[in-house]
Amino acid sequence: MTSHVFQKRLLTAFLMLVLLALFCATFARAATSHEIRSSCWAAASLSEDSTVLVQQTEHWSCGDRSYSIEAGRVLLRFDITAQDVLPKYFLSRRSALEAVHLFAFDRDGTIRQNTTMAADLVSSVIGGYFQISLPEVTHGTRQVIAVIDMPSHRMILERAYLTSADASVDMAEMRYLIILASLAGMLVMPLIFNAAFYRILREPFVLWHSALTLSLFLTILVTSGLSVVLFASSAMTLSWMTTVIFGLTVGAGAMFTIASLSRG
Numbered sequence: 001m002t003s004h005v006f007q008k009r010l011l012t013a014f015l016m017l018v019l020l021a022l023f024c025a026t027f028a029r030a031a032t033s034h035e036i037r038s039s040c041w042a043a044a045s046l047s048e049d050s051t052v053l054v055q056q057t058e059h060w061s062c063g064d065r066s067y068s069i070e071a072g073r074v075l076l077r078f079d080i081t082a083q084d085v086l087p088k089y090f091l092s093r094r095s096a097l098e099a100v101h102l103f104a105f106d107r108d109g110t111i112r113q114n115t116t117m118a119a120d121l122v123s124s125v126i127g128g129y130f131q132i133s134l135p136e137v138t139h140g141t142r143q144v145i146a147v148i149d150m151p152s153h154r155m156i157l158e159r160a161y162l163t164s165a166d167a168s169v170d171m172a173e174m175r176y177l178i179i180l181a182s183l184a185g186m187l188v189m190p191l192i193f194n195a196a197f198y199r200i201l202r203e204p205f206v207l208w209h210s211a212l213t214l215s216l217f218l219t220i221l222v223t224s225g226l227s228v229v230l231f232a233s234s235a236m237t238l239s240w241m242t243t244v245i246f247g248l249t250v251g252a253g254a255m256f257t258i259a260s261l262s263r264g
Contacts, residue, residue: 034085036078036162038146043071050075050147051113054103067157074151078144078162080137087162090132090146091124094239098150104135105143112136121235127224128242130235134162180224187217205259211252218245 040062044053053059053075060077067074080087090102097118104112112135124131134144144162151157194210221227222241 034087034164036080036084036087036144038076038157038160039079040077041067041157042075042077043068044073044075046072046149048073050101051103054105054145054147065158067154069151069154069157072150074148074157076146076148076157076160078146080141080143082139085164086137086139086141087144087164088134088137089163089165090134090144090160091126091129091163092157092160093153093155094121094123094128094130094235094242095156096150096152096236096239097148097156100132100149101147102132102134103143103145103147104137104141105145106138106140107142108140110140118236119234123228123235123238125228129159180220180226184217184220184226187213187220203259205256208252208256208259212249212256215245215249215252219249 040060042053042059042061044050044059050073053073078087090100099115099117100121101115102113106112114133114135116132121130121132123129137144146160148156190213191210194206194213198206219242221230222238222245227238
């Protein structure tokens with residue numbers, strides 16, 4: 001087999017794996033049952049008392065989803081109706097932040113709250129999300145307000161929702177994790193082939209393809225629920241790992257493309 005033929009087959013195999021990874025990523029975030037999305041939001045500074053802020057209504061912006069994180073603190077309001085299944089958890093995308101304060105407001109004026117610091121955030125089995133238990137929500141609860149300190153990305157606000165379902169490993173999630181584990185296993189095969197062929201083809205594109213394959217393997221492992229099942233890492237640890245691995249993937253992909261084109 002010539003190096004040119006091997007190079008073409010390597011590119012074809014790589015593109016098939018990328019398409020399969022994209023399909024799995026799309027399949028991964030199926031709509032969770034009984035989701036409640038935020039209806040309004042507000043921005044405030046960290047110097048303002050969050051307990052006072054959540055009881056003020058004049059700063060709420062409803063219908064406008066142009067979230068801003070410049071002020072340092074963002075409030076999200078979730079309205080609970082009689083038709084909603086009572087939520088138990090707050091979920092959002094993993095990204096750097098300082099703390100999350102959750103408030104449950106009852107119709108009789110009762111307020112319950114809890115605070116979770118960034119270091120204590122727990123990763124959800126839903127890939128790329130963290131999960132926090134809500135203060136007790138009853139049939140008398142009218143609103144849940146989430147106060148997020150120092151969010152680093154608007155996606156934390158855009159993807160936030162309440163749910164009644166514990167994101168644990170049920171049978172449906174287990175089937176998805178098995179698919180991801182199989183895909184991760186498939187990515188090991190190109191590494192073995194590259195190690196064997198590099199003894200014959202001393203070409204840079206083989207090494208860069210190995211680096212790219214390894215970064216894709218780590219991406220699947222860290223950004224999916226496999227990271228929660230295989231090892232207990234905090235949400236913030238997995239967040240910065242995701243950022244680093246993404247950079248490695250882009251770098252290795254660019255070098256692989258350059259090496260392949262220069263060889264062709």
